[in-house]
Amino acid sequence: MMTATTSRFAWARQCSPMLYRPGAWMAILLVAAGFAVLPMLNLWLPADHAWYVSQHTISLIGKFICFALAALALDLVWGYAGILSLGHGLFFALGGYAHGMYLMRAAKDSPQALPDFMVFLSWDQLPWFWSFTQYPLYAWLLVILVPGLLAFVFGYFAFKSRITGVYFSIITQALTFAAMLLFFRNETGFGGNNGFTDFKWILGFDITAPETRAGLYWVSLLTLLAALVLGRYITTSKLGRVLMGVRDAESRLRFLGYEPAGFKLFVWTLSAILCGVLDVNYLGRSTTTILADFDEA
């Protein structure tokens, strides 16, 4: 056990500027390239061709890529820092709602038109938190800021008071549960039980067109690759080693003079943001996400 750990550290120190060994880089890029080719097979080959990949497969694999990103975000906090979160579904959903607000606005002819569910509730104007969401850049900013901010505030209090292990997991679950109750109310202004449906346009492209789908797919793939590299960079850095220390023996780390709260807060917030970002890619379809990923988390 001891030797395995030391040798892993030694190796990590060796190749940290490169992140991966050249062979590993090759493998990663090859696999990524393999996945990147799939939408082309869908777009450019006739439907009866032997290599043709159906639209369904593409969106399914697209979904898998998103889940891989979620898994990566979870691995960062759980695998490296030993913080098991049952609340990542919430960050995922927050990102989804933020991005969904833009998509809902874009689905209407005029940005000021109300989404259908608000019309059913006979509201006459958009709630304040919907303002400016017709601008995609602002909505994407929200995708990063909202989950990040919530994670930061929550994590700040939780880690400051040294809530660890199982207690932390249960509290995150409670938080998700509370948020789910909140979002399922019609009065909250996020479509209640039905969530957001009927997306039509994204940045002026038809969201159901195969080309747009393929574009989203590539964006997801690139995001995943970027997140992988970022995660690898963090975990092989000195910071990553402190995180592993948190996981293995938090008290000892504290005795050595480190304050674990800050490290944990950083990786926790980062992971939440990653989780939120993945929604930009995930929400090509009409979904309420919050329940789905409550299971997935």
Add this chain to the structure above:
Amino acid sequence: MTRWLYRLCVGWLCMMAISTQAATLLDKPLAQQLVASNPAQRLAAIEALGQAATPHALLVLRALSQGTVFVRPDGEVLLSGDEITNVLSGAVVAALPDDAKRVALNNRLRGALQTEMAYASLFDNSKTVKLQAAQQLQSVANPARLSILQRALSASNDSDLIAAIELAIASASLQLPDDQVRLVAIEKLGQSGLGQFKVALTALLQPSVDGSYAEPQVVREAAIVALEKIERQQKLQTWLGNIFFGLSLGSVLLLAALGLAVIFGLMGVINMAHGELLMIGAYSTYLVQTAVSEWWPAGFDYYVLIALPVAFVITASVGMLLEKTVIRWLYGRPLETLLATWGVSLILMQAVRSVFGAQNVAVVNPSWMSGGWRVMGDLVISYNRIYIFFFSLFVVALIWVILNRTRIGLFVRAITQNRRMAGCVGVPTGQVDMLAFGLGAGIAGLGGVALSQLGNVGPDLGRTYIVDSFMVVVLGGVGQLAGTVIAALGLGTLNKLIEPMSGAVIAKISILVFIILFIQKRPQGIFAPKGRSAE
């Protein structure tokens, strides 16, 4: 001679009595009016029956409301109950003639019929029927019928009934011309504390179109006083009600969390499948209910009592199996246990869904658990909540006895304090673990039986309780039975007290936020273990 005459007289009287029993239920003109084609006439006949308020009249009125009164073209009126009776002659008819037509009702008649039936029911034999009738008449308030109410009042000797009829009289008296009578009635209504009289009392305060008041000053002042009294009463009722329902919710939480307190609190195992154990307990109740109603219908009232041991055994075996196959291999790795048991919970949920279907199943309260206790005014607490409250206390006592007064409890406590040392002195730790887990699971089963009597029984039952149960255990402090009790009852009451202010969802959310903040301050719960065991 006199004796003979006396006998004759008695005999004649007896014959009279018998003959009246067989004789006419209605006299002829009334019967004809009752089946007249003109609804106004029928209405008048129905009112006349209510005015008479005799047992015969009640019989006819009930038959009318059930649609079992028939008329023949020749004007004969038949009443079909257990046997078919000619209303006019009292003779029993063998079969309903083909030309008999059902006497139809319209909405107006039906409304009147309800009221008149209530008047006639005041003289029924059953106390509950009389009480219901009197309560119904409280909102009718027809001063023309005061004499019937007075008659019923003098005939009744039950205190509940007298109170109800007196209120009915008071509400009818509000429309009498005599100021003095009205004042008395107003005071009476004010004392009742019932919200339903507020409308009538407020009506007394309304000015007419030209701004003048129909009522004299004294009456209006009395009405204001009475209204205030009612409102005070109602406020008190709401408070009491909130506390009662809070305690009830607390007892439900307690039942859901107790098993968890044993498993999580004493053994330190996170069992996310705990909610599903509750669900299995509830489904066991459903199975027992089905079996009892199939094979022993007479004992249906006792099925809950049979379900308790059955549910305990079933869930305890599921729990022990779970411990033996999954959890045993994950001791000391709480996060892995958490995930593995979560997986188990999904499997159990899906299994129940495949066997029983995704729909909720129907679990019926036995008769002694249905109904409620009228505490005061409008406040009624259903019996099942009361029973469940005491049942939860009983379960707490049971656990306490097992943990503190039995050998196995001693072992469990020993292992909690120092597992290796306990093993060294010969405690079979593995076996005790399994038994303790079984105990916790079995208690979840008992909780499931109780929950099945309160709410829906479906595959998702456990989902709704798992988060709350963990909150209770965490808040109460791990390994603290007393803490769990106080946390459960406290959380329940707090929830119900916040609810009227902000709605159910916000109440729930604020409770969760409160717990999260509370844990910041006291990470070990209300009752933190002292000494070196606290890290």
